[in-house]
Amino acid sequence: MLSVDEGLPHLQRVASLTSSPALLRGNSPPLSRPRRPYRSIAFLVLLGYIAVATTYVLVATWAVANGHLRATGHWHGTFGQSLLPRINDVIVFTFFFVCGASVGSFLNVVVWRMPQGLSVNGHSFCPRCRNTLRSRDNVPVFGWLMLGGRCRDCRLPISPRYPIVEAAVALTFATVGTTELYAWNLPYRSYGFQLTMATPRVDAVQLLIVLYHLVAFAVLWAMALIRYDRNRIPGRLVVFAAIWLFGGIMVLPSAAVVPWQLDTPVPWPPKDWILARHTAFDATTLVQSFMRILTALVAAGFYGRVLARAFCPRADLKLDPLGDQTSRLIDLVLLISVVSIVVGWQATAGVLILGSVLASVSRVFFKNTPNKTASSTSLSIDTPDPIDTPDPIDTSDAIATSDPANESPEEPNSSDELNPSQNEHEATATEPAALPETPASESSTGFVSARTDALGRFALLLPIALLIQVLFWKPLAESGWWPSEQAPRGVLLGYALGTLFIALWLREPPPLSRPEFSSEDLPEELNSGSAE
Template identity: 40%
Template sequence: MAWWQSRGTSHYSPADLYLTRLMDVTIAAWLFWIGSSIGSFLNVVAWRMPRNQSVNGRSYCPRCNTRLKARDNFPVFGWLALRGRCRTCRLPISPRYPIVEAAVGISITLVGIAEIYRLSLPYQNQHWHGGPLWVPMVDQAVLVTLLYHVIAIALSWAMGLIRMDGHPLPRRLSTTAAVMLVGGMLIFPTVMVVPWQMQVPANWRADGLHVDAVMRVITALVAATFLGRCLARGLCIGADPKLDPLGKSTIRLIDLITMIAVPALVLGWQSLAAVLVVGACITLGLGRVLPKSTDMLGRFAIAMPITLCLSILFWRPLHAAGFWPSDGSSPWVLLTAAALLLFTPTWLRERQTLPPEVLPLEEAEDHDSDQADSTVLEN
């Protein structure tokens, strides 16, 4: 960056800008340290919370239950230093731990840089970044908004990791998300970033608009519920909150709506349909990366924090683009995004296994013979 900013001028050389640009390196390193540490904690949450264990206390080896030393618990690099094995029992430790730490760290680092340097958020004062005096502009609104987004990203990652493992979302996690995200927006309306209305003045600011914050929360939750039911045709086949409120498919639907509510609160109801379409496309790509045992809802759950981070990073250019639904967009743009979302269950459809009593006669007989063969093999 120092070389790029000093080219074409004789007033200063790259060496004159090294100390200035060192500030950028410090900010990026600090953000990655915080983000990867959050990722390390989310590994604990994803393992312990579905098992009703406390998330407090030091991390330990899942093989021999030995507590990890402080230097071994260093995010990402601790696992690399141990070469993926426990220092005590020398048994392998899953590479999932550093992968999650790195993924969360990178996502929070990118979002933090984009917001501290005012590169991503709409309705925000901008400044030129091309010269040697490129510095972050931080005030209370920026810090509160960044903290809110970091919490939302962390909660979205936690939900994705738990659902990827096939566990239903713990009630403690859903309650924490509701308190942090809904309560945070009602207390600090600044974190709305964009309004809940479709038409606002060009100089719109969210400071002090508590009534608008209430409407923003209501519209976001209604949109998440409605669009979640649309996706349920593929991800939660058979869900029926009225006739089967405690059924497995209904629980999957509730988890789906909860995961969708996070980007709905952060980004607003206007762009939610387009965000979910992008998330559905990312879900298809994750099929080649995640374990084959991960079901479609688990893949979609991991796609949600990735989509949320990308949406925040490119929020300003997308907000100004005519094809992306947002406040000020044409109703036809919103309807087009909603129509595209209606087609996503065709490629996100979860494979459904029916019991023998509802299968056709020939399939039921084949199912019974397969069960008999498996019983003989077990005996």
């Protein structure tokens, strides 16, 4: 532990590099914690990944060379001849994992800045000292671990939510990209083993379908995290999602994967007119793509209205179009729309039921915040200087470990925090603009014990439910007991009716009511004063 004399140069250096209002008021950051355990975790994760990949290559190569995977059409040769395809498997998985981690890092910026109307361009920087993050510190997942979860300059803690989101999106990209590139999971498509060499079937259509689904998952993760923070889904994100999801199916009809009818048309999948000039003006293909989108949107609206009983029972598009409950309903329909467009209206009910079950089971990891009554209004803290608004960090550790002797005696009380405009002119004249408050979902433990509502939990688990559906799409569609275009009509009807019972195990808690006081409950002094 550093002494006061040893720590003073560190504090002076941080103060010279920062324009943070907290430091300008005299509040010094706590000294950095040891970063060795975090670095050890980073190296252990890397070594563990290498060990698992090596084990897979050796075991899978031995199984292929000895004919234990004969049912999948592998070629059985010597150990050396079977080694290269298995190494390719690891390379493909790692490639999608790295791409997903990078996208997850970008989604952290989107989720924090876009609801505030800020630009998602520019470099990442520390919210406290406002120094631009170095390239080696901005590496997804490992950058946070190598820094010990703290900024390199001011030593203030950064929320673990960042690496959690990056890892979740990375695993999503790696699993979806690998399985779809090998054509293991998509219905109406044969396994992607080309002749006798177990290599992925890399063609233009397959690559475009993989890209279409990966971007759709990224959009769904962004919407889910924004709704998890109890913010409205921004219009810019909705426009991008509509252009990508609608335009993708219209331009590449095979991206629909499944038809909109209950009886599969012949031939299916349809020909991609953008890749075949002689079918560029096929009206039948265009109508099929349009109906695929239209039925998905109708299903999203229907299931959104069904689930409104659990998440927003007072929503009314006619009487209260701008109300909080109505905005929750709109966001719910948007989330379901992404799911319905990706997997079709037939499988949407199964994904929703699975997501609701996961959200109900994960209830123990979240602190549910009850909704306010319809008459109450929520406080919104204005944040000046939005251009310099950085990404969120978690400062709970800093507050807990700071020395009370270093705290400024002029800290604002609770009334000042709720009314920041009271001393607005004084603040702007003496110090830089205050930083925005950290979202309610940010905590020292990331998502664990974070405050959200039932809709936030459901939104957060919806990408995971969709991931399970996509990974096992083909066997589920062929099983006969999961809702799909190949399932019996009774199965589809049963799952649709099952969504009506989601409110039994997942719903918002009763709203907090305002306490009513009468004059008899007041002290005699106040009663006499009010009478005068």
